[in-house]
Amino acid sequence: xxxxxxxxxxxxxxxxxxxxxxxxxxxxxxxxxxxxxxxxxxxxxxxxxxxxxxxxxxxxxxxxxxxxxxxxxxxxxxxxxxxxxxxxxxxxxxxxxxxxxxxxxxxxxxxxxxxxxxxxxxxxxxxxxxxxxxxxxxxxxxxxxxxxxxxxxxxxxxxxxxxx
Amino acid sequence: xxxxxxxxxxxxxxxxxxxxxxxxxxxxxxxxxxxxxxxxxxxxxxxxxxxxxxxxxxxxxxxxxxxxxxxxxxxxxxxxxxxxxxxxxxxxxxxxxxxxxxxxxxxxxxxxxxxxxxxxxxxxxxxxxxxxxxxxxxxxxxxxxxxxxxxxxxxxxxxxxxxxxxxxxxxxxxxxxxxxxxxxxxxxxxxx
Amino acid sequence: xxxxxxxxxxxxxxxxxxxxxxxxxxxxxxxxxxxxxxxxxxxxxxxxxxxxxxxxxxxxxxxxxxxxxxxxxxxxxxxxxxxxxxxxxxxxxxxxxxxxxxxxxxxxxxxxxxxxxxxxxxxxxxxxxxxxxxxxxxxxxxxxxxxxxxxxxxxxx
Numbered sequence: 001x002x003x004x005x006x007x008x009x010x011x012x013x014x015x016x017x018x019x020x021x022x023x024x025x026x027x028x029x030x031x032x033x034x035x036x037x038x039x040x041x042x043x044x045x046x047x048x049x050x051x052x053x054x055x056x057x058x059x060x061x062x063x064x065x066x067x068x069x070x071x072x073x074x075x076x077x078x079x080x081x082x083x084x085x086x087x088x089x090x091x092x093x094x095x096x097x098x099x100x101x102x103x104x105x106x107x108x109x110x111x112x113x114x115x116x117x118x119x120x121x122x123x124x125x126x127x128x129x130x131x132x133x134x135x136x137x138x139x140x141x142x143x144x145x146x147x148x149x150x151x152x153x154x155x156x157x158x159x160x161x162x163x164x
Numbered sequence: 165x166x167x168x169x170x171x172x173x174x175x176x177x178x179x180x181x182x183x184x185x186x187x188x189x190x191x192x193x194x195x196x197x198x199x200x201x202x203x204x205x206x207x208x209x210x211x212x213x214x215x216x217x218x219x220x221x222x223x224x225x226x227x228x229x230x231x232x233x234x235x236x237x238x239x240x241x242x243x244x245x246x247x248x249x250x251x252x253x254x255x256x257x258x259x260x261x262x263x264x265x266x267x268x269x270x271x272x273x274x275x276x277x278x279x280x281x282x283x284x285x286x287x288x289x290x291x292x293x294x295x296x297x298x299x300x301x302x303x304x305x306x307x308x309x310x311x312x313x314x315x316x317x318x319x320x321x322x323x324x325x326x327x328x329x330x331x332x333x334x335x336x337x338x339x340x341x342x343x344x345x346x347x348x349x350x351x352x353x354x355x356x
Numbered sequence: 357x358x359x360x361x362x363x364x365x366x367x368x369x370x371x372x373x374x375x376x377x378x379x380x381x382x383x384x385x386x387x388x389x390x391x392x393x394x395x396x397x398x399x400x401x402x403x404x405x406x407x408x409x410x411x412x413x414x415x416x417x418x419x420x421x422x423x424x425x426x427x428x429x430x431x432x433x434x435x436x437x438x439x440x441x442x443x444x445x446x447x448x449x450x451x452x453x454x455x456x457x458x459x460x461x462x463x464x465x466x467x468x469x470x471x472x473x474x475x476x477x478x479x480x481x482x483x484x485x486x487x488x489x490x491x492x493x494x495x496x497x498x499x500x501x502x503x504x505x506x507x508x509x510x511x512x513x
Contacts, residue, residue, distance in 0.1 A: 058454055096451075292406045
């Protein structure tokens with residue numbers, strides 16, 4: 001199971017089906033256009049073959065990516081409808097690039113009760129156990145390797161890198 | 165599984181190779197770090213950090229180079245950085261009767277198996293360990309790499325990032341210092 | 357006895373097996389004839405043997421396991437970062453390809469197919485340039501709005 005295949009599974013089936021249908025449609029439509037150009041002037045052969053092919057591939061990749069944004073934003077607990085719309089409507093795949101840069105981290109599983117906790121949270125909403133290392137003074141999440149809490153400034157006990 | 169296989173597997177992302185490497189080097193790496201920082205708690209930390217650094221940098225490792233030398237170089241950098249931050253004085257030349265060293269030697273002696281016929285040897289060994297601990301860091305590490313690690317001089321030069329002549333000089337001076345220290349503390353007795 | 361003085365300097369390195377082959381030969385030859393230096397060499401070798409036999413300190417039980425676990429995590433992170441970087445590179449290339457490709461498509465749709473090798477500044481060209489610029493500006497604005505939103509959310513968390 002390569003990483004690529006793992007990610008492909010995130011794309012909802014509906015998106016995959018739509019992708020193939022729409023891409024083939026575009027490809028065919030452009031194929032027809034290049035063989036019967038509207039202004040009557042002939043099209044170079046290279047263009048006749050390559051352009052429909054390119055638009056087919058581009059549409060295929062584009063719609064799969066939109067499907068991926070939908071599925072991935074959903075599993076990360078983000079506002080997936082908004083992100084999917086952005087991915088569709090901001091042209092030239094810029095919306096998709098934005099998504100990849102700005103997306104949240106993956107949710108973690110609570111070590112006590114096993115529920116999936118979104119990455120932005122520190123405590124499990126189901127049982128209350130902390131899912132990130134916390135500052136004993138203010139309770140906020142701290143990172144491994146810190147000697148002081150970045151939120152309240154108190155010295156962190158022990159030597160964090162040693163606790164798993 | 166040979167070392168080269170493990171290393172190339174690790175470069176390809178095989179986590180079992182990582183476990184194998186950690187196991188293979190556990191005592192040697194720990195011993196070297198302990199010789200450098202002389203404190204088991206700090207050595208524990210640096211041990212962890214070294215392996216994390218290995219995971220981060222393994223892709224930049226040139227497989228034609230000696231893995232031992234690379235690993236020990238990483239460990240040494242971390243240890244020196246640590247000492248520079250926490251105990252900058254220890255990087256200078258301390259006197260031979262360093263109290264730090266005595267605590268270390270006692271700990272080392274305590275970790276020996278309590279075999280009856282080994283006791284005498286253990287006592288002698290702990291005196292030696294004590295004196296080594298008291299040496300300045302540059303001599304300690306060369307002696308450790310040469311005699312405990314049995315590293316080749318060229319590899320020691322790589323780890324220390326120093327020319328071969330410097331390695332030999334430090335080796336010689338380190339042995340001289342060590343012998344002086346032993347003879348002045350335990351005059352006339354057998355210390356090995 | 358300057359020969360002995362010279363040799364004596366080499367004896368400690370001899371015990372450490374750190375001599376060049378010619379130096380090593382000189383030492384063995386001298387030591388063969390000189391009992392004082394031979395005794396010295398013996399002393400050094402005794403010291404060397406003691407050093408080789410020093411007890412090996414062992415790390416405490418949990419240390420090794422924890423180190424391994426942390427290293428595994430770091431490994432996963434590195435792999436994840438590399439993957440993300442590759443994906444981003446692909447997406448940027450894809451975005452550029454789409455931008456470049458949409459030009460001939462627009463030309464075809466607007467009917468000016470035969471002249472698409474010439475670079476006249478027709479209204480179509482302006483329309484295309486305008487559309488592309490609009491796309492990138494919209495993207496930029498959206499990026500700023502989203503980043504601001506995210507920062508707000510993270511501050512409250």
